[in-house]
Amino acid sequence: MRKIYFICILFICNGLLAQKKDKLYPVTVYEKAWQEKNSDARLKLIKTIWLDDSTFEDPSASIKGIAAFNNVINEFYKKFPDAKLTSGAKVVKDNYVTWEWKIQDSKNKLIMGGRDFARLNGKGQVSKIIGFWDKDATLSEADVLKNLEVENFKIVAQYYECLFKTRDFNTMATLIEDGAIYNQAEGLPYGGTYKGFNEWTKMFAKSTEFFELEIEKEPVYFSDASKNEVVIYFTIKCKAKKSGKTLSMPISEHFDLKDGKITDIRPFYFDTKQFAEFLKSKK
Template identity: 85%
Template structure:
């Protein structure tokens, strides 16, 4: 009887490992994508795991589709032709995979490091990847100056200052286009899609019922005038009102702009599920 139980246990264990391996296959291909230097060969690889509505978001880019991802990687190698990518062990939970990575130059000097979160669709393809950079990594001085001179940067900086520093909603309203859309993750207690500044203020008020917030690390701005978009990357420190617990959480926010006003905001939390559980937990 013990032998039968042992055989059953091995069968279950092998099945678990097989499932994990299956989920890691698209991530293994994704890492090969980043290591491939040929643009044409890389695009073919991307299309095996990437859908036209699959998205990639990090502090320097926010894109959708296979061709756009290939372009991001092409631009990366233009700036870092001798880059070598390495990655750590993978953590798998449901259809989510996360892992740490590093980029070194040919002399083994660290260029940058970070952590990626991938959402899989259960069919061997990637639905979304959100990349967070280590907080020690900062853009070059040239990039910083370029961002600071951008008109879009000034609008987003004004919005950020009004929301997180002065709490001046009248000034904030001047940065928002009529009918602008704010998408909060559905898993949050104040999640949903909010249209128009009046709805935004209701969302801000509702979120304040769950936590007190302070800025732990000021934002880094990445702007692209040709696409009328700005991405900011910063860290918040929250105190949950239900439990009294505190939590630090990096956030990447993507802004769309038109005619000098914000038309859409999409925030991405380092770990949305952890943040939602933190807000809902009790003492």
């Protein structure tokens, strides 16, 4: 009986691993497409995972379809003919996959790095890729990430609830480590590095001078237990107070945690320049 039970458990585990492997297949092909410098060979790869309504977005492009995506990569290699692309471990959550990547030149000098989010359709194809750039990023050498840090999830989710839903800053303060760092992009009117929760609240207050915010799409959570990091991906809808205009924009926020408290937050706006101009524009 114990032997049969063990075999059943082994069969279930193997099945779960196979499901995850199958989900990563289109992402694997996607990465091979980026590494392929021959346009015709690359197009064949893209056609196996890309649909006519599949989309790709990053700060330099927003396209739909197979040929358009192939052209994005063609244009990339015109600018960086000797570029080498590598990527980090993948984190899977439902039909979403996220990973870090880096681009190096022929002398292994870092050109830039970032994080991609893929939405899959469950049939071995990519529905959408959205890429965030971070020129200071370095590739994680961590092995395949298997475990989600549940406690860190809870802390970040509670922080998100306090900031965007309940506005409960007293509870939020208990989640933040003394001297914790919040890094806002310098190009924003409230940009800068803020140290300690009291400075954070001043930054939050200053940001409200420029826009009213609502959550358009609730966050998807990812975790890297080996680095004690949680990443959330969500979309905001803002109304600029100066112009009255509205703008929707995806955001990725990276949280570092230690001993059950948040020590660092780094938000990545899909297009920081566009967002800054939107906040500063007048009627």
